[in-house]
Amino acid sequence: MNAKPIVTVLAGDRPVIGLEKLQEHAELRITDIAGLGSALNGADVLYMWDFFAEGLQDVWPNADALKWIHVPAAGVDKLLFPELVESDVVVTNARGIFDRPMAEFVLGGILHFAKGFGLAGERQRRQHWKSWPTTEVAGARVLVAGTGSIGRCTARLLRAVGMDVDGMGRTARAGDRDFGTVHASADFAKVAGGYDYVVLAAPLTTATERMVSRTVLEAMKSSAVLVNVGRGKLVDQDALVQALQARRLGGAVLDVFETEPLPQDHELWQLDNVLVTPHMSGDSQNWLDELAAQFESNFHAWRQGKPLANVVDKRLGFVPSDC
Amino acid sequence: MNAKPIVTVLAGDRPVIGLEKLQEHAELRITDIAGLGSALNGADVLYMWDFFAEGLQDVWPNADALKWIHVPAAGVDKLLFPELVESDVVVTNARGIFDRPMAEFVLGGILHFAKGFGLAGERQRRQHWKSWPTTEVAGARVLVAGTGSIGRCTARLLRAVGMDVDGMGRTARAGDRDFGTVHASADFAKVAGGYDYVVLAAPLTTATERMVSRTVLEAMKSSAVLVNVGRGKLVDQDALVQALQARRLGGAVLDVFETEPLPQDHELWQLDNVLVTPHMSGDSQNWLDELAAQFESNFHAWRQGKPLANVVDKRLGFVPSDC
Structure with missing residues (x-):
């Protein structure tokens, strides 16, 4: 045997x-x-x-x-x-493994837009010396959808640089140790207009699929930037493309897509207010x-018959948070 | 009268x-x-x-x-x-006014290289789905040259995200409230090899001109990134171009140049391991x-005959720090 x-x-x-x-x-x-x-x-x-x-x-x-x-x-x-x-x-x-790399990726993506580094690259290629308006992230308001370990680590890092961070989870609550206020995802469209950055770090489940609907996108500030490190299907991607094309949104950092690899002829590759990365935000x-x-x-x-770490709740579709 | x-x-x-x-x-x-x-x-x-x-x-x-x-x-x-x-x-x-915008700009520039966002832009233009190695800034070692208010604010922000920051000033000292260890700029070449990022936030004076000499550049790690938000003449720019062209340096974020505007035919515009911005890191x-x-x-x-704030020591060439 x-x-x-x-x-x-x-x-x-x-x-x-x-x-x-x-x-x-x-x-x-x-x-x-x-x-x-x-x-x-x-x-x-x-x-x-x-x-x-x-x-x-x-x-x-x-x-x-x-x-x-x-x-x-x-x-x-x-x-x-x-x-x-x-x-x-x-x-x-x-x-756990992806928490810190993803949090850093999100912060980098936020600063990329706050400082206009995409525009920097474009002007550099044209050898064009001309500045552009920038914004400060200190005091900017961020909504992080997803209160698992990635969302929490992201919230802590963004708070460390002086951003004002709220969370979004299954249920609304106050006094969360990392987020303070947590909104219920059912209220996404109601609260979306209050944020400069919306970060998606939620698992993809039947409850979160297309949580960033056309209605949510329409409720967001026209200067707001969406950062998606979760899953492409958390977003109504067609509605997002339309909002970005019409400049009804400030920009997007997209590491995940409805279909991956992102098809070569997809219009998201072409938009100058989008930073596309190939599903790698958790790499380090x-x-x-x-x-x-x-x-x-x-x-x-x-x-040894001991309890396993990180057991997924197969019905929920993720490892339930300890709070 | x-x-x-x-x-x-x-x-x-x-x-x-x-x-x-x-x-x-x-x-x-x-x-x-x-x-x-x-x-x-x-x-x-x-x-x-x-x-x-x-x-x-x-x-x-x-x-x-x-x-x-x-x-x-x-x-x-x-x-x-x-x-x-x-x-x-x-x-x-x-x-004071420029401290926070510049500190954020430096952090954004560091994350730009840590996460390879320059490469992201290049692959996005080619619609090419392929990831690349990234690094974490947590625990990375940074040397900030310049212990005035800009250098201090930068050090505090970089420490807040978990970077390991030392300073460089006129005289060596330990136990500085923002930097811990401060090296003397005379020892730049001796200590440069210990850092992943070297940030220049010093005033331009006869004592700091070309402080980043060819010798200092040669002493830096080949993966290190130089971030200059101070003055172009703090660096031997020709030696920097050569180091970047030969990939003896990881990259550079350059907001300031020997001659500004950076001449249109200057090779710095062309280097894919450089982020060029038009002297704007302090804007917000x-x-x-x-x-x-x-x-x-x-x-x-x-x-009212009261003391003025921010009086420049005209012989030193900057406002002396209060510590």
Whole structure:
């Protein structure tokens, strides 16, 4: 009898890091998405290193011994499907790893617009010496939608530089330790007009899909900047494009899109009031090592029968916050 | 006898703000640089609204009654000449107004490189979906040259986001309230290699000119980013261009240049590892109003014989710091 658990590792384009530390404790089956079905037979654990892969649902009947899936990403919206939600299989994610890089990315995106660095680049290419109006972020008002660990870390960083930050979550409340005021997402259109920056750091669920509706966009200040590091589908993307084209919005920093990669002919690439980045706001110099270390730590907890960190509430679609 | 003092206002391209509040207290003579000579005859005060203007030295003999010059700028290097330095005429500047905008500009410039937003713009124009390595600013080491109010405000803001900041001033010291360690500028080449970012916020004086020499540039990390919001002549600009072209430096955020405007055919415009901005890091949404209010306040102090704020030490070339 093999005492080692079977861990199926779904690899992708990116080399898998940290396997050398696991191989003495587990039988590793490294596979691509095409081989996932057979690699799941009898497997105890699925380590979805290629966390954007789709297709698990198709081979789900093969997951005959599966107990735990670890997704080294923050959002698990691509993963969840009814049979998995209904099953006893535990899902964990990489909560925490992306917090600080994403918070810094958001602050950088805000300063990019406050200081007009996009315009700087454009004038630099034309060798044109001419200044433009800038704004200060000190005292500017920010609404951060999403009160999980990414939203909280972002709120703390933005507060540290003197911004006035509120939150938005499932339910309204006051006196939150990171946000002070938290609005209910149902009130988004009602409160949107009060902010200079709106940051999306929420998970994609049926409750948050298109939370930035056409109505919300219309309620925003015409100078306001939208920063989306959550998921593209949190926004009515067509309405956003129209608002940006008509300059009814100050600008947008978009790291996520309805369809990724963003199609080459998409008009968002062309807008001079948009900063497009390829779903990378959570990357940092050490993120792959940190993801590997986080799985290793959770794997040892699992082997010892201890509680797993970052267990996703499969019905909610995210790891519930501790407050 | 006219009880009102004569205030000569050197106007420039930018409309002068705040005169309506002064005119009941002073006889105002608004002039351009061509008329400055005759407008100085008998004038008590020179308000150099056009703070980049040169030519005061040429008409200095006309300043027969001058007691005070106010320059609504931080750097007075363009203004000072031997006859003025030797005279009893008091010079004041706009210390304080630019601190926060410049500190934010520096932070934005640092994040621009940490997150690769220059590359983002380049890939966006090519509609190319491909991520790039980023770094975190948390824990990154910064050296801020200049321990006046701009350098201090910058240090505080960079510390607030978790950066590890040291200062550089005339003399080495420990335990500074904003910097902790302050290195002596004489040791620049010795310490430069320890920093991820080097920020120049020093005044231009004979002691600081070309403080970033070829030797200092060679001592810097090849990944380091130079941010210059002080004066172009703080840097050996030719050596900087060579270091950037050879990728012996990570990049540069340059708001100031040896010659301004930066000549149209200058190679700095072309470098993809440089962010060029047209001497505007201190601008903000309210800066002109704030400059006007600051002069008004100092003017009333002067009329009442009270001490003036922000008196420049004409031999040092800046307002000495209070610590």
